[in-house]
Amino acid sequence: MAQSAVSTVLGTVGSLAVQETTFLCAVNLEVGLLKDELMRLKAYLKDVDSKWRSGNARVAVLVSQIRDAAYEAQNIIEAADHMAKRNRLKKGFMGAISRYARLPTDLVALRKIGVEIQHVRRKLNEIFASAEKLNINLDNNVLVEDESPQDDGPIHQNSEDDVVMVGFEDEHEEIVDKLVDNDYLLSVVSIVAMGGAGKTTLARKVYTSSRVKEHFDTLAWVTVSQKFKGVDLLKDIMKQITGHKDESVDQMKEYEVGKNIMKQITGHKDESVDQMKEYEVGKKINEFLSQKRYLVVLDDVWETDTWEKLNRTIKVFPDETNSSRVLLTTRKEDVANHVQMPTHVHHLKKLDEEKSWDLFSSKALPPYKRYAIRDVDEFEKLGRKLAKKCDGLPLALGVLGGYLSKNLNAQIWSDILSDWPATKDGQMMSVILARSYKDLPNHHLRSCLLYFAAFPEDYEIHVPHLIELWIAESFIPDTPNHTLEETARSYVIELAQRSLVQVVDRSTTHGWIDRIRIHDILHDWCIQEARQDVFLDTSNKTVDQAGASSSSSDNLISYRFSFQTSSYQILPATPNVRSLLGFKLSSVSLPKLRFLRVLCIEDSTLKDFSSVIGRCIHLRLLRLRYCEGVALPSSIGKLLYLQTIDLRGTILESVVPNSLWDIPTLRHVYLRNCFFSPPPPARSVRLQPKELQSFALLLDPVGTDFRCHDMMIFLGQLNQLTTFCLFMHPNIPAEVLNIFANMPHLVDISLGQFDVLDKLPAEFPQSVRSLFLSADVIKQDPMPILEKLPCLVVLRLWGYKGQTMCCSSQGFPRLQELLLGSFSTEVWRMEEGAMPKLSHLTLQSCKKISKLPVGLLHLPSLDHLELAFMTQISEDDITLNELRRKGCEVYIHIRSLGIVNLPHLMSTLCLLQICGAR
Structure with a gap:
């Protein structure tokens, strides 16, 4: 990946302001010469990479030297650029001096930078000499690859890799029939086939089918894989079954439900689950599943004793003779036959x-x-x-x-x-994957594919989060007339078209691919290839095995590391590491990471985080989701290249420092349950992040120094936002709606919970595609305002208390999904021609709507109607039955929870999901 490394460096150097300032004086010349040397080097790399892949050991060493020199050059140039940016941001007397003069400390630093640049240039000269000795093509006319793939057609998958279902339609129906049959005993249905045969994809199609969802009260899915801990799987199952459907809170009192909801709002982990011992978890699952018809999926089971390990302390899954089922997928037939209960083994045929x-x-x-x-x-x-x-x-x-x-x-x-290899299935798959990988149109896209090695096996990847990572890693090149995000999405499309990723879900709002996963065979291949290329290394060792990383070579050290379900006390990483990803790490300390650019850690406990992070001046992305032990120091303002900070689900142990808003490169900010106090007005007018695109804040201001007026001024500065999510407990000030007049680029808006809104603002940004708004009371009919939004695709609205509601004939021209919750409307008039593209309608807790409007029959695209807690609508409703006759799928959830403020709680959970909560 030497070509990727040097291209990344060149792209970064071109965007730096280092050559635009007189502050750096003579260093400018040195930087220019270094850039010229890197440009010269880039022209040689195509031949270098081809020789490396042919197995030339000497070239492998040369490639390592090229990568090292390129990264070292970037570190030096960015350090110089950072010095210039830092001095421009200094305030007061010392700030004036540093902008117009050279402080002694700066002179020392500049001299050091100049020496380091000369050192790197000497390294590059040695590389050129070595290339000549190795007979590497030094022709400067070597063709450079295209920078972006060409999207030459649409993606037709609407859900998880639909094309893989070709040929399995009959088997899908057979397995569903077996799961919902009238056999009352608890039994297992096992899908057995070799890797790559489509077991997991078929199982997910079964799991998400409407017949299965309607038949079972509770569902849970866990991936077992080769390395698993029984207690972790049981905890995962418990969390799913206690939150999967509304029925899970039927037995709870209102106080208990509210308490659980607030834990999600504030980001608290469920201590009662996380700290339970295995026996306790198993007992709770057994108690919860008693008297319920349940389906539990155990995907990718490798060992025959897995079932015994899950039930070793107590019988976890009760047999209530109510047709509960276990669905199991495995590559081994003896695993399927080993479970001691009635078993149906389905051999998935090729x-x-x-x-x-x-x-x-x-x-x-x-x-x-x-x-x-x-x-x-x-x-x-x-x-x-x-x-x-x-x-x-x-x-x-x-x-x-x-x-x-x-x-x-x-x-x-x-x-x-004619060249088809005579190999076994596993080897054949490796050959096919390698061919497709080498055929990717540029090294940027190859880097994006190998990056999947950083995620745990069977990890479901949220594409917007992945794109933020790719951009932070500088994998996405600048493309004329396209934003970085648009180019990155074209990369996702390219990988999907090549079946290198499986499409799990699409965004209704935007139409683009929203969630993906990769097959475990491809995941293993990416890990192997990433190690061989010294691109990225992974480790899932326990603390007893901690030590040196399992790199492909003792002499070649990766610059990116991913630690998965490890128990390190101090993460082992080289001083030059650029990217560090971690998943489910317990009680870890970060090493000193001077050149870190990406820090992404989930479900982990950190130690001494605040003492380390302020020194990571090169950092582009900071994502700490569902972590503990996190405090943001004021030194966070020194991270002048930071693009994304994502702390959703993490409870901060400190106030968000105002210095965060001095960072000029911020593009995405996601804060949840933090001690947030808006900057005072004097500082707000100097806010730096003019490029901020996404801002999500879930806030409980109780006990904090919250100033509504200052918040309005602060939000008013963020006029480039495309995504805005704000949740406040107990209520958002109604004045927040006034800021939209200064936000012309907004596409996604999520707001909750308001108290009383007399009416909605006369104008929302015309670019809005998705709107979520929840209030206790909305007095004036919101439809005449909202139906004029030309781009609105998804609308979720809670709290209208007026008697009538009217949707005019030309209203909502692009709306596809509509949810109305806690409406007290007695009359709903829908003129013919309204909502011509509406496909999905949900009504929740709209107590006074006693019959569905006849206007629903005029909606040409409506194919899904969901009624939740709408007991006043009869099964004999004329409009309801006519919709069914026309082929519209109707789902009715009539069970009442007996909770006084259920609409508020339901809308809160919906908002949490929108804002990135689990």
């Missing part, structure tokens, strides 16, 4: 030739490409032979088909067929 061709052709020759192919018959003839070679494995068919769709050349197809 696809036959015709079904293999259906799947392969849907990827390699999709309809939108066929029309441009002159000789389709020739491609079909070759394609059928290639599909047969994949031996009926959906993963191989999908990835190879995705690769060939980008190479519609008959000679390429023929060459692959």
Whole structure:
């Protein structure tokens, strides 16, 4: 990945202000010369990388030297640039001196920078000399790869990798039938097949099917994998079953429900679960599942004794003779047959030739490409032979088909067929993956793919979070007429088209891919390739095994590390580490990370965080989600390159320092349950983050020095926002609505909870696509205002208490999803022509709507209606039955929870989900 390293450095150097300031004086010349040397080096790297992959050991050493020199150059140049930025931000008398003169400390630092630059240049000269000795092509006319992939067609998956379901429709129905049959005993349905055959995808289709959701009271899904702890799986199951459906709180008193909701609002972990011993968790699960019909999915089980390990201290899963089920997926038949209860083993067959061709052709020759192919018959003839070679494995068919769709050349197809390796299935899959990886259009995209090695196996990845990571890592190049986020999304589309990622979900609001995962076979391949390329190293060792990282070579040290479910006391990492990711780390201390650019840690407890973070001046992304032991020091303001700070789910042990808002590069800020006090007006007018795009704040101001007026001034400065989420307990000041007049770029708005709103503002930003708004009381009909928003796609609204509501014939031209909660409307008039694209309508706790409006029958796109706690609407409702007759799916949840303020609690949970809570 030397080419990626040098290109990253060059892109960063080009964006720095180091050459625009007279402060750095003679260092400017040195920086310019260094940049020229790096440009010269970049032209050689294509030949270098090809020789490295051919196994030339001497070239491997050279590539390591190139990468080291490039990163060292970036560190030096950024240190100089940081000095200039820091002095420009200084206030008062010393600030004036530092801007127009050179302090002794600065002169020393500048001299050191100059010496370091000369040192790196000497290294580069030695690299050029070594390249000549190794006969590496030094032709400066080497072609440079395209910077971005070309999106040459749409993605047709609407949910988790639909194309993989080709050929499995009958098996899907068979497994669902077995799960919902009338056999009253607790039993197991096992799906058995080799890796890449589609077990997990099929199981998820079953798990999310409407028949299964309606049949079972409670559902839970856990991935077992090869390394697991029984107590962790049980805790995961308990958290899911106690929060999966509304029925889970049927037995609770109002106080208990409110307490649990507030834990989610404030980010508190459920201590009663996290601190339980295995026996206690098992007992609680057993008690909760008693008298309930449940489905538990155990995905990717490897060992025959897994069931015994889960039930070793107590019988966790009761048999209430109510048709409860366990769904299990495994590669081993003896695992499926070992469970001591009635078992149905479903052997997932490989696809036959015709079904293999259906799947392969849907990827390699999709309809939108066929029309441009002159000789389709020739491609079909070759394609059928290639599909047969994949031996009926959906993963191989999908990835190879995705690769060939980008190479519609008959000679390429023929060459692959003639050179097909005579290997076993696992080796065949590695060859296919390597071919698709090398075919990616640029090294940026190859870096993005290998980066999946940083995540735990079976981890569901939220694409906006992934994009923030990619940008912080400088994997995303500047592309004319496109933002970095747009280019990154095109990368996600490219990987999905090649079946290198599985699409889990799409955003209704925007239409883009929202959540993805990668197959465990591809995950293993990425880990191996990332280590071989010294791109990223992973570790999931326990504390007893802690020590040196399992790098591919003792002489080649990765600059990125991912620690997963480890128990390190102090994370082992080299001083030059640039990226550090951690998942479920217990009681860890961060080492001194002077050159860190990405810190992403989840579900962990940190020690001495505040004493380390202020020195990480190169940091781009700080994501600490559901962590403990976190306090932000005032030195956070020194991180002048910070783009993203994400603390959702983390309870801060300090006030958010005002110095955070001095950072000029901030793009995304997510704060939850923090001691936040807005900067005073004198400071607000000097706010630096003019590029801030996303701001989410979930705040309980009780006990803090909260100043509403200062908050309004502060928010008014953030006029470049596209995403704004604000939750305050108990209520948001109504004045917040006035800030929208100064936010013309807003796309996503989430606000809750207001007390009383007389009316909504006359104008919302015309760019809004998603709006969530919750209030105890909205007095005036909001529809005449909201229906005029030309881009609105998703609307979730709570609290209108007027008697009538009217949607006009031209209203809501693009609305697709509508939720109305806690409405007291007696008359709902819907004129013909309103909401022409509405597909999903949900009504919750709208007690005075006794019958559905006839206008719903005029909605041409409505195919999903959900009624929750709407007991006053009869099953014989004329409009309801007519909708069913027209094919609209209707879901009715009629059970009452007996909670006084249920609408408030439900809207709060909805808002938490929108703002990134679990």
